[in-house]
Amino acid sequence: MGGRTRAGWAAAALGGLGLLCALLGAVMIVAVPPFMRQQVLKNVRIDPSSLTFKVWKDLPVPFYLSIYLFDVLNPKEVLVGRQPQVRELGPYVYREFRHKSNITFNDNDTVSFREYRHFQFQPHMSRGSESDYVSMPNVLMMSSAMMAEKKSMALKMLMTLGFSSLGQHAFMNRTVGEVIWGYSDPLISLINHILPGMLPLKDKFGLFAEFNNSDSGLFTVFTGVKDFSRVHLVDKWNGISKVNYWHSDQCNMINGTSGQMWAPFMTPKTDVEFFSPEACRSMKLIYQEAGAYEGIPTFRFKAPDTLFANGSVYPPNEGFCPCLKNGIQNVSTCKFNAPLFISHPHFYNADPSLAEAVQGLHPSEKEHSLFLDVHPVTGIPMNCSVKLQVSLYMKAIQGIGQTRQIAPVVMPLVWFEERGSMEGEPLQAFYRQLVLLPKALHYGQFVLLALGGLLLLVPIVYQIRTQERCHLFWSRDKGSQDKEAMQAYSESLMTTAAKGTVLQEARL
Numbered sequence: 001m002g003g004r005t006r007a008g009w010a011a012a013a014l015g016g017l018g019l020l021c022a023l024l025g026a027v028m029i030v031a032v033p034p035f036m037r038q039q040v041l042k043n044v045r046i047d048p049s050s051l052t053f054k055v056w057k058d059l060p061v062p063f064y065l066s067i068y069l070f071d072v073l074n075p076k077e078v079l080v081g082r083q084p085q086v087r088e089l090g091p092y093v094y095r096e097f098r099h100k101s102n103i104t105f106n107d108n109d110t111v112s113f114r115e116y117r118h119f120q121f122q123p124h125m126s127r128g129s130e131s132d133y134v135s136m137p138n139v140l141m142m143s144s145a146m147m148a149e150k151k152s153m154a155l156k157m158l159m160t161l162g163f164s165s166l167g168q169h170a171f172m173n174r175t176v177g178e179v180i181w182g183y184s185d186p187l188i189s190l191i192n193h194i195l196p197g198m199l200p201l202k203d204k205f206g207l208f209a210e211f212n213n214s215d216s217g218l219f220t221v222f223t224g225v226k227d228f229s230r231v232h233l234v235d236k237w238n239g240i241s242k243v244n245y246w247h248s249d250q251c252n253m254i255n256g257t258s259g260q261m262w263a264p265f266m267t268p269k270t271d272v273e274f275f276s277p278e279a280c281r282s283m284k285l286i287y288q289e290a291g292a293y294e295g296i297p298t299f300r301f302k303a304p305d306t307l308f309a310n311g312s313v314y315p316p317n318e319g320f321c322p323c324l325k326n327g328i329q330n331v332s333t334c335k336f337n338a339p340l341f342i343s344h345p346h347f348y349n350a351d352p353s354l355a356e357a358v359q360g361l362h363p364s365e366k367e368h369s370l371f372l373d374v375h376p377v378t379g380i381p382m383n384c385s386v387k388l389q390v391s392l393y394m395k396a397i398q399g400i401g402q403t404r405q406i407a408p409v410v411m412p413l414v415w416f417e418e419r420g421s422m423e424g425e426p427l428q429a430f431y432r433q434l435v436l437l438p439k440a441l442h443y444g445q446f447v448l449l450a451l452g453g454l455l456l457l458v459p460i461v462y463q464i465r466t467q468e469r470c471h472l473f474w475s476r477d478k479g480s481q482d483k484e485a486m487q488a489y490s491e492s493l494m495t496t497a498a499k500g501t502v503l504q505e506a507r508l
Contacts (some may be wrong), residue, residue: 044264046222055426057100059098060098062425063230064418066417071087071134071135072171075171077400079171080404082407087360092127094122109230110222110223113219115216117212133176135174137394138168140185170404181208183205188205217237218238221233223408232263235413243334245281248318250319253317256274259275259380264378266374267376271301285302287301294422300380305349309326310323310325312326325351328410341393344388345389346367354410357409368387369387371372384418385418390413391413395409398403
């Protein structure tokens, strides 16, 4: 009996442990999702105590700016009305360093900051050097000519003389470094004298001159500490809540975030929206598909077909007009009135006639579409590639001899890609804390339930086995006694009686 008692106690103990495991599993199923949600909400808001504050303040993601320039192969033919022919030069790759400064927390649940950027050329990642020469439209001269189209003939004649005296032509041949980061040009002084206030420039002009060692404006965004529904959304940019570049309230709205993080708990119905100072507008990306980056689940967002559509194709974009053709956006109102347009590179997803008008363009979804891969639980981008092209509208201007007989054309100048992906220790830390830990807790609750169920079976099985043993024991004892009695009786019948023994008749 002592052995069976100890076994019974062990079975009971295992059953109690099983009940405890099952209860813990059930509690985890109920408690873990809200707990994880609270942890995410706590750690993605803009607060010095949150886990992601350091990531937000100084992005650990290495960003690269890849610049491609369009080299015009036949500038003389273009001057007499022929079709332009271009070849793509690059990429010229720069490591982009970003850091936030002047971080100020305000009383209305917002934080203000400026994000500064500087670039370092990466020769080993580039195809070519900054000393390469490129033939391109003279943006300053052609922009001035276009803006003077409706001015008096006397002014245009004066501009023609000024251009001639300064040696200005419709096309220029300069180094890649000059075109990107700026070059000194006496034409800047002439333009500021003839058309005061037209250029925000003093001495140098370059396609990316305003980006290096500068910031993209004063952003004020919601921290999400008091009202999480507005976390990361832009409240104001440079002190204003909407821009005044466009012709409708909807187009002038500053929507979305500053383009670095978004609200967590995304679904396939979520849109990614951000305000781009470079594009002078808010841009919205739509869900494309679910995927993974280095084992981390992501949602991929892409640009909708209507992003740069003109007003006749997509009425909400009417405020961005005057428009030319579908797929390019006029940004002259925010680029010192120069006839500049932005689009996808090589006029991808635009009116086919735009690419057909310039020899050497090959639009491709794989090469020229933009995307963001975002971790849907936290709203933190894992991998991104933002691509834009800047083009110049050119044509002959009567009265300005330098424009000769140029046929109207949207001439691509440059396209660039800003890309970044999380890697190294930040990626490993992100994976451990926001992927492995939730996954372990998720599966742990079911393991505890299963283990609890198995341990709860131990006392039940033990009880069944004990009852079976008792039944067999009693059945065996009773059968043995009956057998012994029958054997004794049979032996007594078969034994010969002794002499003198009186046998009695058996009666019923």
